[in-house]
Amino acid sequence: MDAQAAFVRQELIAPLDPPPVSTGVPGWLRQRLFGSVPNAILTVVSLAILAALIWPTVKFLVIDAVWSGSSRTDCLPETAGHPVGACWPFIAAKFDQFMYGFYPQDQQWRVNLTYTLGAILLTPLLIPLLPYKAANAIAFFGFFPVIAFFLLVGGVFGLQHVETRLWGGLLVTLVISFTGISGSLPLGILLALGRRSTLPLVRGLCVVFIEFWRGVPLITVLFFATYMLPLFLPGNWKIDALARVLIGVVLFSAAYMAEVVRGGLQAIPRSQFEAAMALGLGYWRMTGLVIVPQALKLVIPGIVNSFISLFKDTTLVLIVAIFDLLGQLRAAFSDPSWATPTTLFTGFAFAGIIYFVFCVAMSRYALFVERRLNTGGAR
Amino acid sequence: MDNDLQKKPAIRTTRNEVAVEIAGVNKWFGKFHVLRDINLTVMRGERIVICGPSGSGKSTLLRCINRIESWQQGRLVVDGLELTDDLRAIDEVRREVGMVFQQFNLFPHLTVLDNCTLAPLWVRGMPRKEAEALARHHLARVRIPEQADKYPGQLSGGQQQRVAIARALCMEPKIMLFDEPTSALDPEMVKEVLDTMVGLAEDGMTMLVVSHEMGFARQVASRMVLMDAGQIIEVNEPEAFFTHPQHERTRLFLSQILH
Numbered sequence: 070m071d072a073q074a075a076f077v078r079q080e081l082i083a084p085l086d087p088p089p090v091s092t093g094v095p096g097w098l099r100q101r102l103f104g105s106v107p108n109a110i111l112t113v114v115s116l117a118i119l120a121a122l123i124w125p126t127v128k129f130l131v132i133d134a135v136w137s138g139s140s141r142t143d144c145l146p147e148t149a150g151h152p153v154g155a156c157w158p159f160i161a162a163k164f165d166q167f168m169y170g171f172y173p174q175d176q177q178w179r180v181n182l183t184y185t186l187g188a189i190l191l192t193p194l195l196i197p198l199l200p201y202k203a204a205n206a207i208a209f210f211g212f213f214p215v216i217a218f219f220l221l222v223g224g225v226f227g228l229q230h231v232e233t234r235l236w237g238g239l240l241v242t243l244v245i246s247f248t249g250i251s252g253s254l255p256l257g258i259l260l261a262l263g264r265r266s267t268l269p270l271v272r273g274l275c276v277v278f279i280e281f282w283r284g285v286p287l288i289t290v291l292f293f294a295t296y297m298l299p300l301f302l303p304g305n306w307k308i309d310a311l312a313r314v315l316i317g318v319v320l321f322s323a324a325y326m327a328e329v330v331r332g333g334l335q336a337i338p339r340s341q342f343e344a345a346m347a348l349g350l351g352y353w354r355m356t357g358l359v360i361v362p363q364a365l366k367l368v369i370p371g372i373v374n375s376f377i378s379l380f381k382d383t384t385l386v387l388i389v390a391i392f393d394l395l396g397q398l399r400a401a402f403s404d405p406s407w408a409t410p411t412t413l414f415t416g417f418a419f420a421g422i423i424y425f426v427f428c429v430a431m432s433r434y435a436l437f438v439e440r441r442l443n444t445g446g447a448r
Numbered sequence: 449m450d451n452d453l454q455k456k457p458a459i460r461t462t463r464n465e466v467a468v469e470i471a472g473v474n475k476w477f478g479k480f481h482v483l484r485d486i487n488l489t490v491m492r493g494e495r496i497v498i499c500g501p502s503g504s505g506k507s508t509l510l511r512c513i514n515r516i517e518s519w520q521q522g523r524l525v526v527d528g529l530e531l532t533d534d535l536r537a538i539d540e541v542r543r544e545v546g547m548v549f550q551q552f553n554l555f556p557h558l559t560v561l562d563n564c565t566l567a568p569l570w571v572r573g574m575p576r577k578e579a580e581a582l583a584r585h586h587l588a589r590v591r592i593p594e595q596a597d598k599y600p601g602q603l604s605g606g607q608q609q610r611v612a613i614a615r616a617l618c619m620e621p622k623i624m625l626f627d628e629p630t631s632a633l634d635p636e637m638v639k640e641v642l643d644t645m646v647g648l649a650e651d652g653m654t655m656l657v658v659s660h661e662m663g664f665a666r667q668v669a670s671r672m673v674l675m676d677a678g679q680i681i682e683v684n685e686p687e688a689f690f691t692h693p694q695h696e697r698t699r700l701f702l703s704q705i706l707h
Contacts, residue, residue, distance in 0.1 A: 340549065347516060347547035351539060362557050
């Protein structure tokens with residue numbers, strides 16, 4: 070004991086590399102998959118579930134599928150000579166309808182042009198490395214909707230007018246979700262700020278607005294906008310049916326968005342407000358430059374959750390006779406010239422893949438943004 | 449202390465030499481009387497160090513000077529402007545008064561450089577190039593020019609606090625408020641922040657500092673203020689304050705913190 074009472078280090082220990090942990094593939098397998106008996110059981114069960122899911126799916130979508138043909142007879146087992154999976158000729162035949170609804174065929178280039186324009190403007194906006202974000206954002210959120218409106222509706226510059234009741238399929242799905250998403254976020258932020266305002270009237274109005282729209286089901290909103298609203302409007306005052314639905318969807322999702330954003334605002338410590346005030350930033354600059362960016366970053370998962378559910382909720386417009394992707398699908402099922410045992414499954418698989426691609430893209434991109442914005446404590 | 453003022457006659461003659469005038473200020477948090485009849489006049493170029501036990505109202509008093517806190521009675525005039533509910537006067541005062549907080553309060557979503565340029569850009573309307581040059585100048589002044597592109601979360605406490613000082617300096621304030629600037633720091637980082645503040649004092653900045661760093665106070669303070677129970681107990685020049693404290697409470701306080 071005496072010998073250890075005092076100690077003076079003579080030489081500092083240089084940092085060493087950590088001892089090797091990984092022992093190659095066998096080591097990884099042992100550690101991660103078969104580390105213990107319960108783990109091994111879980112691994113086997115998981116593999117069994119995966120196999121049970123993947124094999125029938127691949128079999129249905131690819132191996133047993135009919136890839137070419139021109140009518141329902143090609144998709145019957147008797148004609149094909151084997152059990153039939155997906156009937157892809159059905160999708161090919163109805164593809165226009167799924168994409169554009171009853172948008173006149175010779176005018177469909179306008180929809181494609183809108184998509185192209187949107188993609189050209191959106192892609193650089195999503196890539197953080199590219200410059201001119203502000204100009205890009207103004208172009209995408211400011212000018213693009215206006216251009217898209219005139220391109221799709223027409224009636225100007227010699228473009229044929231296309232009534233919105235002819236619109237359908239993916240076009241309607243995208244129009245509703247784009248409008249809903251880009252309208253509900255700014256409106257939701259304003260409502261959330263209003264709800265936290267110190268001005269009692271502003272706060273009261275925002276609370277009433279949010280609670281009203283959250284207290285009503287979307288179906289009711291759509292029904293009201295479509296069938297009741299015209300009764301209240303004076304005489305020949307008419308709003309386009311799709312426009313009414315768009316407004317309803319934006320207000321409805323803004324109320325939800327407001328509560329998501331409010332959660333983020335509440336998580337910002339008071340000290341951040343004080344630091345901004347001490348620098349002389351007024352309310353709007355403090356809010357816009359310091360508070361809201363931090364609040365939004367905190368609630369990205371919640372925001373994306375709302376976006377995804379909004380994207381899928383657009384199918385509810387079916388009940389007010391607007392036929393989005395799913396609506397067109399259901400309409401196509403009733404076509405007797407394509408009635409086969411697997412038509413229904415083929416259609417739903419097709420729609421499922423489209424919805425899945427959009428939703429997964431949103432969710433993965435959000436994850437990427439979240440990681441990128443994570444600046445704190447990254448030593 | 450008069451020596452300092454005489455060294456800078458330009459400041460004396462060009463403008464009103466009173467930087468902050470606090471007259472009969474009373475403040476309550478609910479029923480709690482947190483500031484009681486505070487009277488204090490701070491001249492340009494003076495360095496006031498305020499000490500006292502926790503809960504004595506030091507920070508609250510400091511936060512009244514840029515109206516982060518409001519008060520119920522009394523007058524507070526900063527740089528010739530009386531602070532009232534008038535938002536324009538408040539904005540104007542905040543532009544001229546820099547503040548450094550105990551917990552740094554940097555904006556975590558912005559780089560060090562962006563933290564420093566934010567207010568010059570958006571409050572002063574300065575062109576970006578000019579604001580960045582200014583920010584780099586002040587980051588060099590607090591001796592961390594190489595950290596400009598990092599985020600606050602990647603810096604040590606002492607570095608963060610020096611960024612906070614640089615951020616305040618970028619508004620070229622006439623008065624600087626320091627609210628316990630070294631209390632949240634590891635012992636090894638206190639000195640780098642205090643050195644920065646000594647440098648500021650030597651440049652003639654008007655400073656009000658809430659601090660228990662008595663070594664720093666002896667070195668730079670023009671006057672010491674002791675607060676307790678929401679009131680000013682004693683105001684004195686540092687020499688007299690430390691060697692011949694007049695009030696019993698001051699003597700007790702000093703004996704508690706100077707071991």
